[in-house]
Amino acid sequence: MKPTSLLHTSTFRYAVIYMTVFALSVCGVLAFLYWNTIAVIDTQGDDTIEAEIIGLAEQYKARDLAGLAEVIRTRSAGISGRRNLYILTTPFYAPLAGNLTQWPAEAQGDPRWIDFRFGQASDPGEPPQIARGRTFLLPGGYHLLVGRDLTERTAFRKSITETLVWALLMTVILGLGGGYLLSRNFLRRIDAIGDSSRAILHGDLSQRMPLTGTDDEFDRLADNLNEMLDQIERLMDGMRGVADNIAHDLRSPISRLRGRLEMTLRAAPDPVRYRETLEKTIEETDGILETFNSLLAISLAESGALKDGFETLDLGALARDAAELYDAAAEQRGQKLTTEIAEGCLVRGDRNLLSQAISNLLDNALTHTPDSGAITIAVAQTAEGPQLTVADNGPGIPESDRDRVLHRFARLDASRSTPGSGLGLSQVAATARLHEAALCLTDNQPGLRVSLTFENSAAA
């Protein structure tokens, strides 16, 4: 597997698209969180400062400057972490009280709200920190600044940025990795199917798509493909069989035909003989044509192309039609042809093929039943569906041969002497398959009993 092919899979492309969308939404969520939190922190800070100022103003009113300085001193000392900042200076900015070492440069001239930097008294080596504060000019020129350390806000901003970077990094790594794994998994399944189909293309029709047994969508696809391949293989086998059988069953009459014509031509000219030969030739040609037509009818049934033209048919009427065609022939041979037809057995199917199949069954029964035998054609509604049965009391077919007679050109040795192309029952079998009907050959004790059960036929 080439790594480039992995990047070109649609799965990988989807993974990358998904990853990008996901990363953008992570950024969005964090940005929203950041701006909201900052706003809250800012408002809280300003509120704290306001409250602080109100408190100090009350102290000033009550106890004047000395009291204020005292309170400031207490508050600055009492609170660790330096969250609140205070400084009280003389009119010349000389510090009097507070936890700031000096009046910040940004606060010169007493603007109201300011952002300012301040050095750390405890550790002068540290870079100055940022704070926000409010200044007041007290009566007598004294300056007061109440501020709040913004280190927390800075730290929060930093951690959000870090989170963002890490989240993006993880998203990309997981996205690409996941995409890679998914694509590899998909590609492995696809490649397995691809390998099998290539093997089949190269002529190994026995190959099948691999199944994992998980019954996922790939298994279902492979299952369908396998079913299709089974069908193709069956058809191919059938074709091969036909080719062999055509070679056998059409070649021999044709060569017989040719031989006779050749012999007649070589013999002394004789109109009577010529006429006889020509008549036999036409007869033989008709026989060849009959075989040929049966083969075509079977291939037509097997191609499934007729399914579109299916119509709702009365199985009983079809059986009665066929019985009324064969009754005279049965009568002539002293055979008793009985019909037992239930009304209203409807099937979906092709009229011509079904009629032909029923005719073939009757023809077989008549041919293989001795004179004065009995043949019954029945149509009944069974639990499985509408059923057509043709039964005779002839010699029947040995159980071991029942499967074989359904194949093309199969003629049991015992019946070699009776006429027929050997295609009758295989036409019935092909028609049964096309109509999804179950074809069943059983022992009629004595005789053969053939039944066609239209299991899937919705009696519409």
Next chain:
Amino acid sequence: MRILLIEDDREAAGFLTKGLQEAGYVVDHAATGPDGLHLATTESYAAMIVDRMLPGVDGLNLIGLLRKEDIDTPVLILSAMDKVTDRVDGLRAGGDDYLTKPYAFSELQARLEALLRRGQSAPTADAHLRVGGLEMNLLTRQVTRDGHPIDLLPREFQILEFLMRHSGQVVTRTMLLEAVWNYHFDPKTGVIDVQISRLRQKLDKDFDQPLLHTVRGAGYCLREAD
């Protein structure tokens, strides 16, 4: 009677022309669709025999064009395509009958004659069919010969009706199978023969002059004794 034959296979056309001429027809032959169309529109024919696969204009299109021009000469379609759907296509295009290749000449002749007869006499609304002393009442479904009732099975009645409607013409086995059973395949030979001989028993047994004749190598013919 003038027949137009449109068939691109020269040899097959040769056989057909010769056979039809011997049967007493005057035959014009066209080897391509356009030639055939030209002849069919400029000359007058009693019937046409049209091959389905033609160079230039396809046989079915040709028939369609003729029907659009209100030329309703009966048409017999010849085709190598033998599916029932092909037949339906052919008849839907305006053909009057459909014959699959290869065919016996006698079959073609019988069908052609049936077509020509159809063109001549409009189907009678009469409830009685009569051939010689044989009479059929289509309403009461009674059949008599010289006044003697003949008892027929429903199928035999249908066969006889078809034979009587085509009396004096050769009716082939496949024509009977198509008309009476609506079967478009060949059941094993002999089935129809046995049906006919049973019918003949009932019709001719007690009479000197047979009405139902077998035409060797072709079919049957119901006609009055000469």
